[in-house]
Amino acid sequence: MSRERIITGLLMILKMLVRRRIILIALVIIPLAFLTGIELTASQRMIPFRLASLDVKVFIEESQKQIALVFFAVANTGFLVSFLALNLIQIDSEVNRRLIICGYQPYELVVSNLLSLLLVIVTIAIYIGLLVNAFVPIKHLPLFIFGLTLIGFVYGCYGLTIGSMIRGKLEGILLVFLLANIDVGWLQNPTYYAEAHNNIIIRYLPAYFPSQSAIIAAFTDYSIANAGFYSLLIGSGFLILSMVIFYNKMRLKK
C-alpha cells in the first residue's frame, strides 16, 4: 500500500467535496435551517419519556423544544452523512476505475475515501453539536458530539454500502433516504417509541444504538459505553460489507 497514493487520493477527494456547492449548502445551511425552525415552532411544554436502552424505571423530563432539537440533530447528522457517503462512492466511480487501470490499487482508493468520510463525519458532528448547544444546553457536550459521530459512522457506512451496490443515482438516494427517514428520522424519536405498543423492532434498526448514545449524553449522566460499543459494531459491519463490494467491483478482471 502506497502512503503517497492514499494521501494524494485523500487531498483530491476533499478538494472535490469542498468545490461542490450542493455539499456546502447541505452541510452548513440545512442543519441551521432545521434547528432554527424547531427553535421558532416547538413549545416549552415538559414531556416525560423513557430511553429504550436505560432501565424501565428511568424517566426523563425535558421540554418539547429540547427533545426536538436533540432528536433533529441526530436525524440531520444521519441524513447528511449517508447522502454524502453515497455521493463519495458513487459519483466518480468510472474515473476511479480509470485510476485503477493506471496503477492505483482498489484498497488505496478505499482507504482514501474512508479517511475523507471520517473527516467529514467528525466535522459535521462538531458543527451540529455546537449548533445545538447554542440553542439548548447539552449536559455532556463532548459525549453528545461523540454520539453524533457514531450516528454519522453508522449511516455513513450504510451510504457507502448502498453506493457500492447500486449504480443508479436516484435509486441510491431513494434507498438511503427511505431507511434514514423511517429509522433515524422517525422511529428513534424517544417521544414516539416511548408510547409505542411494540418497540422491539426499533432496537434492530441501525440508528438505535448511536441515537441512544447521543440522547443519553444530551440529557442524562448515564454511561454511553454499551450503546457506543454496539454502534461501532454495526457501523463496522456496514463498512466491511461496503468495502468488499467496492473492492470486487473495482478490481481489474485479469
Added chain:
Amino acid sequence: MVLKVENIAKAFGRNKVLKNVSFEMNHSSLYGIAGENGSGKSTLLKIIVGEWKSDHGSISMNGRLGYCPQKTLLFSHLTIDEHFNYFAAAYGIHKNELSSRTELLMNHFNFKRYRNERIARLSGGTLQKISLAIALLHRPDLLILDEPYNGFDWDTYLRFWDYTNQLKGEGCAILIVTHLITEKERFDRIYNLIQGELI
C-alpha cells in the same frame, strides 16, 4: 512482444459480441481496429485493459500500459494540474519528472493556458486532449486509444499524429480503435471487427 490476445470471446446473454479474437503486437507498431458502431470494439479494449472479464481466452502484456477510453473520464471538480498529480501518483511518477512531462504535453497539445481551470469549465475538444495526455503521461510501452481524435480540430489532429509517430519511433506499440479510419497509410496493420471476428 508487447501484447498478445488469444481466443478472446465475450457474449452478453445470447449476443456473441466477440468470437475467438486473436492478435499480437510488437514494439514500434501501429495497429488499427475498425468496425461499425456496436461491433464490439470498445468491449475488446475493456477486456484488454482489465475492465471486463472475457468468457474465454487470455491476454498477456509486457510493459507499461497507457489507455485513453472513448468517454473522457475526468473529475469535473479538479483542475488539469490536479489531474496530472492524481494520475502521476497512480503511475508512480516522481514529482521532478512530472513537471517536465506535463509541460511537454501541455505545450504539444496546446492547452497550457487552461492548466488551473476546472474540467467542468472546459470544451469537449480540450477534455479529449487532456484525456489523451493522461494516457501519455508515463511514456507507455503499449498505448491503447479508443476513438482518440473525436472532437479534435485539424491542428490538434496533426499534432496527435506527430506525437504518436514519435512514440512509435521510441518503441511504443500503439493500438487505435475507431469507427472510421481515413488515413490507412499511417497504420502498419488494420483489422476490421465484423460479427465478432477480426478480419
